[in-house]
Amino acid sequence: DVKVTQSSRYLVKRTGEKVFLECVQDMDHENMFWYRQDPGLGLRLIYFSYDVKMKEKGDIPEGYSVSREKKERFSLILESASTNQTSMYLCASTIAGVSSNTGELFFGEGSRLTVL
Amino acid sequence: AQSVTQLDSQVPVFEEAPVELRCNYSSSVSVYLFWYVQYPNQGLQLLLKYLSGSTLVKGINGFEAEFNKSQTSFHLRKPSVHISDTAEYFCAVSETGGSYIPTFGRGTSLIVHP
Numbered sequence: 649d650v651k652v653t654q655s656s657r658y659l660v661k662r663t664g665e666k667v668f669l670e671c672v673q674d675m676d677h678e679n680m681f682w683y684r685q686d687p688g689l690g691l692r693l694i695y696f697s698y699d700v701k702m703k704e705k706g707d708i709p710e711g712y713s714v715s716r717e718k719k720e721r722f723s724l725i726l727e728s729a730s731t732n733q734t735s736m737y738l739c740a741s742t743i744a745g746v747s748s749n750t751g752e753l754f755f756g757e758g759s760r761l762t763v764l
Numbered sequence: 765a766q767s768v769t770q771l772d773s774q775v776p777v778f779e780e781a782p783v784e785l786r787c788n789y790s791s792s793v794s795v796y797l798f799w800y801v802q803y804p805n806q807g808l809q810l811l812l813k814y815l816s817g818s819t820l821v822k823g824i825n826g827f828e829a830e831f832n833k834s835q836t837s838f839h840l841r842k843p844s845v846h847i848s849d850t851a852e853y854f855c856a857v858s859e860t861g862g863s864y865i866p867t868f869g870r871g872t873s874l875i876v877h878p
Contacts, residue, residue, distance in 0.1 A: 690870035751858025751866040755807035
């Protein structure tokens with residue numbers, strides 16, 4: 649089974665702090681994603697990566713950056729956390745390739761971030 | 765570009781009653797369709813998916829969904845719900861031959877009452 653692990657389930661940070669959310673997958677997936685989930689808004693794509701050191705902006709990249717130095721690890725960075733970034737953050741991965749990719753995602757357990 | 769509409773934000777139902785969660789999508793090309801479930805304080809897990817073939821798709825936990833191309837719908841059904849089905853349900857669509865990045869609906873909260 650695919651396993652996507654998000655290192656922190658719950659975090660509490662102060663406004664202005666730098667925040668790192670880590671995600672690791674063990675199935676050699678090329679594509680990795682960071683979503684933000686808020687009540688009534690569903691899942692919104694922040695950034696995704698289709699290869700090491702490659703990244704693409706999603707729908708709401710402002711205030712976030714990402715890092716992918718190794719294939720299995722995809723980090724989300726909040727350079728200066730703000731209260732409006734209080735949310736649930738979900739990491740996901742999927743295989744690449746035209747013949748094999750369907751858009752089915754494998755999700756981590758989520759990281760609930762509170763910014764005070 | 766594709767889009768997904770989940771028509772109900774919340775669906776309350778009594779235990780052992782049938783339920784239908786509605787999902788409509790919009791796309792100019794062929795699509796793959798998914799339903800995910802999210803239990804409280806957990807990530808999303810796949811319930812079922814439509815890739816091709818039979819339009820009636822069966823998933824885990826007794827759920828099924830029917831792909832209706834003419835109505836661009838992919839409604840999720842269960843004939844008899846259990847308390848443990850209380851969760852958030854997300855419909856998602858991705859376009860074949862495209863980027864394969866799925867678009868999610870806003871979610872439907874299924875609340876099963878005893």
